[in-house]
Amino acid sequence: MTGLVDSFSRRINYMRVSVTDRCDLSCIYCTDRSAPHLRHDDILRYEEIEQVIRAAARLGVMKVRLTGGEPLMRLHLHRLVEMLAGIEGIDEVSMTTNGTHLARHAAELKAAGLKRVNISLDTLKADRFRHITGEDRLRDVLRGIEAAGRAGLNPVKLNMVVLRGVNDDEVLDFARRTVTDVWHVRFIEHMPFVNSTSRANGVVPVADIIRTIEASLGSLEPCFPGSGNGPAKYFQLPGATGTLGFIGAVTECFCAECNRFRLTADGGLRPCLLDDDEIDLKGPLRSGATTEELEQLILRAATLKQKQHHLGDEGIPDKRRMRQIGG
Numbered sequence: 001m002t003g004l005v006d007s008f009s010r011r012i013n014y015m016r017v018s019v020t021d022r023c024d025l026s027c028i029y030c031t032d033r034s035a036p037h038l039r040h041d042d043i044l045r046y047e048e049i050e051q052v053i054r055a056a057a058r059l060g061v062m063k064v065r066l067t068g069g070e071p072l073m074r075l076h077l078h079r080l081v082e083m084l085a086g087i088e089g090i091d092e093v094s095m096t097t098n099g100t101h102l103a104r105h106a107a108e109l110k111a112a113g114l115k116r117v118n119i120s121l122d123t124l125k126a127d128r129f130r131h132i133t134g135e136d137r138l139r140d141v142l143r144g145i146e147a148a149g150r151a152g153l154n155p156v157k158l159n160m161v162v163l164r165g166v167n168d169d170e171v172l173d174f175a176r177r178t179v180t181d182v183w184h185v186r187f188i189e190h191m192p193f194v195n196s197t198s199r200a201n202g203v204v205p206v207a208d209i210i211r212t213i214e215a216s217l218g219s220l221e222p223c224f225p226g227s228g229n230g231p232a233k234y235f236q237l238p239g240a241t242g243t244l245g246f247i248g249a250v251t252e253c254f255c256a257e258c259n260r261f262r263l264t265a266d267g268g269l270r271p272c273l274l275d276d277d278e279i280d281l282k283g284p285l286r287s288g289a290t291t292e293e294l295e296q297l298i299l300r301a302a303t304l305k306q307k308q309h310h311l312g313d314e315g316i317p318d319k320r321r322m323r324q325i326g327g
């Protein structure tokens with residue numbers, strides 16, 4: 001096989017790019033509130049990210065997802081979108097966002113070439129939103145969801161991390177919205193990073209979430225939305241136009257189908273979210289590496305990609321926070 005293929009014959013065609021480690025929310029399961037932020041100089045400039053993606057595209061990467069931290073904390077993000085969307089071989093630039101600033105930016109991002117967004121939303125209750133995120137911004141996120149739809153960033157997918165004893169009683173409320181509001185909701189198992197402030201109560205398995213939904217709202221029919229190229233399995237409730245996705249990050253290992261790399265905000269190329277192996281690209285970029293040299297480093301990263309993560313109940317022994325790696 002040619003192109004970017006790892007030691008287990010998995011083709012890598014998708015890159016998640018963290019554009020900053022900063023976020024305006026501090027979710028209890030994601031952020032270590034005491035962890036220091038990267039220095040401004042250590043964060044890749046847009047031109048540097050473009051160089052990396054140009055090299056990756058020559059090796060077969062076709063899809064890029066911007067993430068963080070909160071990507072909309074970076075000024076003029078639409079300029080980066082435009083730069084990446086214009087690279088030969090890149091056929092989709094998308095973004096994962098907490099949605100707090102999306103209402104203001106949705107239209108300019110769409111015009112710049114952003115195809116779609118995933119928006120993180122763990123609760124529909126304002127007081128609980130404040131508890132989980134540390135901020136009173138639920139209304140802004142709901143506005144962001146509407147603005148994204150209006151701007152044509154479709155399908156807008158809503159990611160809910162299900163936390164036992166925190167928001168698991170809202171699964172049915174989210175599921176009903178796939179019928180009443182055409183929402184596309186994805187339930188994600190909480191990955192137990194060792195140092196996260198809220199590790200603990202144990203994962204709510206997607207199998208249990210499915211049972212809860214079917215017991216109250218009817219049988220789920222499998223469906224295959226064209227936009228899904230990741231680990232989610234999709235279903236629909238009777239009469240729904242929206243979809244329900246389930247990502248069993250802990251109980252259903254999907255490493256065998258993994259097609260992605262991650263680029264951290266400070267230029268670490270990471271073959272796996274859950275493994276601390278990284279290849280530094282910032283040093284070479286700032287020493288004038290050519291596209292061919294970057295390609296060689298990206299190919300080397302493919303040889304480091306492990307067959308499978310080692311996520312278990314004991315948690316992930318992370319050196320890096322989720323907001324630094326890029327979720």
Ligand code: SAM
Nearest residue numbers: 030068069070096097098120159190191322327
């Ligand atoms: N700020 C953006 C956002 O909120 O979508 C992008 C970065 S955030 C780290 C990306 C996604 O990772 C969010 O949907 C968040 O809920 C998820 N996430 C963070 N920590 C997680 C964990 N321990 N387990 C599962 N998902 C997690």
